[in-house]
Amino acid sequence: MSSLPAAATTDRSLPLHRRALPLLALVLALLAVRLRPVRLRRLLEFVRRGADPANAEEALAAWRDVAAVRPGRAPAGGLRRSVAVALLCRARGVWPTWCTGVRTDPFAAHSWLEVDGHPVGEADAADRYRRLVTVPPL
Numbered sequence: 001m002s003s004l005p006a007a008a009t010t011d012r013s014l015p016l017h018r019r020a021l022p023l024l025a026l027v028l029a030l031l032a033v034r035l036r037p038v039r040l041r042r043l044l045e046f047v048r049r050g051a052d053p054a055n056a057e058e059a060l061a062a063w064r065d066v067a068a069v070r071p072g073r074a075p076a077g078g079l080r081r082s083v084a085v086a087l088l089c090r091a092r093g094v095w096p097t098w099c100t101g102v103r104t105d106p107f108a109a110h111s112w113l114e115v116d117g118h119p120v121g122e123a124d125a126a127d128r129y130r131r132l133v134t135v136p137p138l
Contacts, residue, residue: 014068021091022065022084029084037100037133044086044098044135051095053137056115059096062088063113063121082111085120086135089113096120097136101129 014022032040054062062085079100086098100111110129113120 014065018065019069022062022069022088025066025084025088025091026069026080028087029080032083032087033079040083041133041135044083047087047090048095048135048138051090051093051137054089054094054096054115056118056120058092058094059085059089059113059115059120062092067121079111082113085113095137097134099129099131099135100133101131103129 032043035043063081066081066084066088082098082100086096089096097114098111099114100109102109108129112122112129
């Protein structure tokens, strides 16, 4: 999947004691995105169980924390970033809507997170993508 630049970039760094969870989320996301799409979806559906719906502040804080453990760069590619942020949200007891979709002109695939239908930390308007898979909060 192609990765798009993120609007909510950050130059802040996390204190050492707050880096472990975002780094773990990135490592787990790296493993998860190697799964076939149907298995990735099932994994995310399983992981979201028991979580409360995330609000915009919680999701954006997780996005920024994932970005902060990768200083000077956007926090990984779109798919890995979205999975890592979703996993970090879940570790904090909440779940945003995880989405993946495509656009046709020009063709691109992308994954992102939404809260109440609004994308979190995205530079490109997610409404230009046709959603193929979503994993909303229960």
